[in-house]
Amino acid sequence: MANSLFLSPVYDQQQTATQTLSDLFKYTNAYAYYSEDQLKVVPLGDVSVTGNGVTYTPDVTPVVDLGTNDFIVTGNGPSITIDRKAPQDNLNLVRVEFTDGSNTFHTGAVVASIDEDMIANGARSDNSVTVNGCMSASVARFIAQNMVQRAYYVRNQYTFKLSWRYCYLEPCDIVTLTDSSLGLSLYPVRILSVEEDAESGLTITAEEFPEGIGHSAIYNTQPNGGTNVDPGADPGPVNAPYLFRGPGFLVNNSTPEIWCAVNGSNALWAACDVYLSHDGTSYTYVGTVASQARYGALTTALPIGAVDPDTTNTPTVQLYAPGELLGGSSTDADNFVTLSMVDTEIVAYETATLVSANKYTLGYLRRGGYGSSNASHSIGAPFVRLDDSIFRIPVDPSLIGQTVYLKFLSLNAFGQTPRTLADETAYTYVVGTNVELPDVPATPYSFAVLPVAD
Structure with missing residues (x-):
């Protein structure tokens, strides 16, 4: 609401409810999870925003600082496992297609990119994303920028085990990790999932949390107006013949x-x-x-x-x-x-x-x-x-x-x-007869709406 991220989707093709909701959450920069018999939705924005009469204030304060003594380690294994995206999956360009309400609902497109990386390493993009219900270039640009920032800056996932005394942790909670062997010191991460096991405790999967990338700046977008032609447009009357x-x-x-x-x-x-x-x-x-x-x-x-x-x-x-x-x-x-x-x-x-x-x-x-x-x-x-x-x-x-x-x-x-x-x-x-010379009035009528006679 505060970001004016409004969509008007039309569902005219069959798809699962899960896919429908997943798309909405992705486009609106939100994360959803099921907990306490409820579907909870948490915005991923990490900056306070005021708009449309409301203010969104994110909670980015770490819930707990986790250190070496908090992790459950099996044998000589690591306390934290890191999974890093391959470079080719680290997208620096996202193209979003939308239905442009300001251009007779033709398909429009906007592009968001990490320009510095594109210049240095070339463009890396996936297929265009078609956002159902997006009717504005500014909204499409905002969606594209949020998506490219997450795709580029959020690269690492962290997996670790905790005891049951941390059962209060939920997805989207911010925690910090400290592990000297990995060079981590109060490193902030956002929890993605919590798996419970009666014997081994909690398995936590989290992603890195570079503060500031959860919200994009508002960029101006060039109108996709093109040429609007009404085939039934009124050509007006003729000039007086x-x-x-x-x-x-x-x-x-x-x-x-x-x-x-x-x-x-x-x-x-x-x-x-x-x-x-x-x-x-x-x-x-x-x-x-x-x-x-x-x-x-x-x-x-x-x-x-x-x-x-x-x-x-x-x-x-x-x-x-x-x-x-x-x-x-x-x-x-x-x-x-x-x-x-x-x-x-x-x-x-x-x-x-x-x-x-x-x-x-x-x-x-x-x-x-x-x-x-x-x-x-x-x-x-x-x-x-x-x-x-x-x-x-x-x-x-x-x-x-x-x-x-x-x-x-x-x-x-x-x-x-x-x-x-x-x-x-x-x-x-x-009507007059033809003669060898033009025969029109010696004092012609004006070109106003008047008769012209021989």
């Missing part, structure tokens, strides 16, 4: 087309499904916009080009969503590879220089492309990059002059959305 009549030189003149420049500002926005209605009530799916269109508005005026190519005017364009305008060569501009539209004028550019977030300055302009008018354009005039990201909707010529309704259902990067058509704005559009 720019709807216009498909230029006749790019479409089949016998089939009118509605061209839609669409994108989204939300970082989760990846695409959108397009729905069309003739009455504003019943909508039919017509396709999916798979990429963000690059469109926006002029932030500086664009005068009439005195000559073509126009190397004098350098308009600045602000895109309405994160996007990149790529430049090309002068040959690309001459061939209208960077085909774009400002108001009703078809243009192309050579350079697109980023000046701030989503804002570009265009240079070396080809003006009045495909017979469009080389005209002046004021601040706020719409700009559209005419490429494959423009969504094209062929419509029946019989619909010319009629109003249709469009909705754009946003999708996230997983192709999913919690949104419904009822959440989306309906955009109206009056």
Whole structure:
């Protein structure tokens, strides 16, 4: 409790009760034994700790000092037998896996080590320990540190016999050993077990007790957060689309087309499904916009080009969503590879220089492309990059002059959305005929939630 060593285990697989309890005691740095018809549990911590409204005070005072005259020796045998772990069993690294409640309950891992020994002798570790019910990296780190300290510093076990007058001794009692032949003088040990024999007395097994290793320091742990992605995350609505009549030189003149420049500002926005209605009530799916269109508005005026190519005017364009305008060569501009539209004028550019977030300055302009008018354009005039990201909707010529309704259902990067058509704005559009030149309003509507008509 005082150490905030809390576990929330889930037992969904069969195992013995003994194993279940043994794991809990090991992870919580405790030792259990049966005595006086009771299961007794003793914390192995040897430092006073206060937390959660309680204080734990360990009892590390030796119960008795045992010397040469206290041990029962058989024949010429030793009074104390020492069993020391092999060096390869003296672990200096422990890895603990846990269920990370702060990271959508994914499996996390922490490592505790005795760095000085690792540097000198290399790492010695066992298989990872999976702690059932550990939901916190800080708790897992505390468990791992306690385990590695016991594994590294507690190396020796001592076995000796005592008479029945020491029958009050129990596991976890601290006693001291003195034996000149072993170089022991008031050496502290912790009793692990007491075996009783009516004839030979008590056989005691104890482990060395280096004070201070029963409690670990609190180390900071790096979060295992990683990237948390919700596949059903809301990508938000589309930005108000720019709807216009498909230029006749790019479409089949016998089939009118509605061209839609669409994108989204939300970082989760990846695409959108397009729905069309003739009455504003019943909508039919017509396709999916798979990429963000690059469109926006002029932030500086664009005068009439005195000559073509126009190397004098350098308009600045602000895109309405994160996007990149790529430049090309002068040959690309001459061939209208960077085909774009400002108001009703078809243009192309050579350079697109980023000046701030989503804002570009265009240079070396080809003006009045495909017979469009080389005209002046004021601040706020719409700009559209005419490429494959423009969504094209062929419509029946019989619909010319009629109003249709469009909705754009946003999708996230997983192709999913919690949104419904009822959440989306309906955009109206009056179907027009195709002509050789783009035919959009001389004074375009703003990009707010307003209709855009021919």
